[in-house]
Amino acid sequence: MPHLVMLYSGNLERELDMSAVCRALAGAMREVKDDAGKPVFPIGGIRVLAYPAAYHAIADAGEAGRAAGESGEYGFVYLNLRMGRGRTPETIEHAGQAITAVAKEQLSPLMARGRVGLTFQIDVGPEVFDAKFGNLHPLFQQGGK
Secondary structure, eight states: OOEEEEEEEEEGGTTTTHHHHHHHHHHHHHHHHHSSSSSSSSSGGOEEEEEEEESSTTTTHHHHHHHHTTOOOEEEEEEEEESSSOOHHHHHHHHHHHHHHHHHHHHHHHHHHEEEEEEEEEEEEEOOOOHHHHHOOOHHSSOOO
């Protein structure tokens, strides 16, 4: 962990390069530092995943937008960052602000073209069960072993 999961209405796939959005958000997570200047998130634990909702209902299904002369097609993006315990509230706030800034930058084309609801939430443990057994972390530890 940390895992940043993005759920979005499937109608946005034609509007965004979701792979590029994921890479930008992962980059933002790599850049976040704590008060001591140390990375907040272990590189080997960073995951950014995006899932389109094939079916969705948003707000009034576009009625108000169509009445106002807009296309009436709404979209949504929901980002949820899940991280383990141990970070200060200030560090979590700083991480949230840094990731939000990149999300706003990446998703701004959507806002320019239409109506989109955007939400970003951070959840912090406690985990009921937490097993980590992959071999990715050692690659980023000092000495590579």
